Amino acid sequence: MFFHWLEKNPFYFAVLISIVISFAGLLEIVPNFAQAARPLTTETPKTVLELAGKNLYVKDNCIACHSQMIRPFKSETDRYGKYSLSGEYAYDRPFLWGSKRTGPDLHRVGNYRTTDWHENHMLNPPAIVPGSIMPAYKHMFTNLADIETAYAEAVTVKNAFFTPYGPEFKKTRAAWEAHRPKVLADAKKIADDMKSEDVKKAVANGQVPEIVAMIAYLNSLK
């Protein structure tokens, strides 16, 4: 019998396992790969400041409690806005859909929350939403966001995946130094809407506290 022979031949056994377990991936994932990657024509890649915020979303692991996936149900579109489309995620690396909603979905949070709201909320969530079990993220007001890494990411995805960043995105340090004032200008726009004097002062000194990048990212979710 075939299986009796197989069970004496570990090499062929391993080969057969590999074939059998590869099937599903080949048939289910590969065919759709090119199509699912197409961005909506209205979709633009994130700015460097927003990318830095996205990296903080990853660093502090917001997906542990928040989804970014509005399902096509009336109860969800009523609560969060238009249901999510594949093309809206085309520049998201990694995808940040999450798998648990201990807190609400954030895919369109930029439509209905403001910089001011986020600032107060991140300092003390239950003060803004009584009963909230979300922890405060006070450290985001003192830690600095890594905008240089965010720039490196923009350049990387531009060169590796043809993400449409402009010609000024080059891999040299000089190009980064040239782009830096743009990031600081974006940061200043956010900081102007905030009340924390320390944050304003830091931005004026050419630094970007994490909270500024975080809010820029959250505001970009629309």
Add this chain to the structure above:
Amino acid sequence: MQSNAALEYDYTVAKMFTYVTILFGFLGMLVGTILALQLAFPELNYLIGEYGTFSRLRPVHTNTVIFGFTVSGVFATWYYFAQRVLKVSMAESRFLMILGKAHFWVYFIGALIATITLVFGISAGKEYAQYEWWIDIVIVIIWLMWGVSIFGIIGIRREKVLYVSIWYYLACFLGIAMLYLFNNMSIPTYFMTDGLGSINHSVSMYAGTNDALVQWWYGHNAVAFGFTVPIVGMIYYFLPKESGQAIYSYKLSLLSFWGLMFVYLWAGSHHLLWSTVPDWMQTMGSAFSIVLILPSWGSAINMLLTMKGEWNQLAENPLIKFMVIASTFYMLSTIEGPIQAIKSVNAIAHFTDWIPGHVHDGVLGWVVFMTMAALFHMAPRMWKREIYSKKLMGIQFWMQTTAVVLYFTSMWVAGITQGMMWRAVDEYGNLVYSFIDTVTVLHPYYVIRGVSGVLYLTGFILFAYNMYKTITAGRELTEEPQFKTPMA
């Protein structure tokens, strides 16, 4: 070469992995219990500043129990039983001994460093695949070392026919290798620029919906090939060894094994129901999840029928109790999963606490129970001492069984409550509840889950204590027990 003298197996490496299984089990469950309590009492988020928030600690919990506890349990049992079913001792090959020890140390130090990176928020962001690119490389090396070790010992085996458990461990090795490699494909940004920014950072090779598909193909099947496949392999070895009963059916083993191999991988997309993944993939995920009941229950029923006519052992031997209830929780979990994968059920269940509830009846009731039973079975044979206390083992059993039941029942209620409240509308079609209403209502269930965590963790500490006392103070055995593990 040929000799009739009984083989002395060498358990050096198995013992080393046994210690770290217990260590990582304790740490992982400790963090898990803290997380459970944080959801009930949010003040607990501020114990260690920014490093102690729920969000930062959750990957520490998941990765420590998966890649710490479970994987080292898989390694410990492998280095124990592989020698025995292949009829060859590790001591016969200098190469295998050195490789085994090196495998342990690279793994242990790698795991410690990896855990620290998560605490500091160095993360690639995908669930159960958070480790950044350079840790991924270390993990690939660890896995390859294990692979060489597996094929090395198989290469010098005396018993030509591979026992069922070996099939499962081989599948674990190959499956995880394939999944891990493809899902973690990423590009370090530092090297794509002139050294700009952090050297840790990388971007995923896949974007958006593609990334989600690859991630859940990985995420679901890391569960398959980490939490199911090797654990089934364990029970195929340890249940007959502990009970003295032969496996009920070879044909059922065959069907369940190849069935599991083929079907499991398709089911990953059931994590993406109602998302932007194409509809046909979602339907495939749903359909194959239902089919998955067959091979899963096939193995579990094969185990239960192995005990046919010997059910008195259940009353006499707590280790049999552990293994039988592990099979039972496995059956529960593998019927619950397919139910959640039905699209209409998933519409309510997805994003709620029913999902962690499902995960935990599987891992606490099946994976951890089976792993502990295996280590209990191995201890008297590796250290040649009797188990320190049967009574303690009994207390531990009931404590942890109660904990598992509390965990999944509270999370069932919590999940379905939340899912129903999210969609509740009044007679005009307006939403009835604001989001925060659906959070505050869960408080009692979160408290129950916290209690369950404390109970389970306490049970695990009893296990660790019992193992420690067995190793250091158990009554010495003059000869190896044949079947039933001796205990005082």
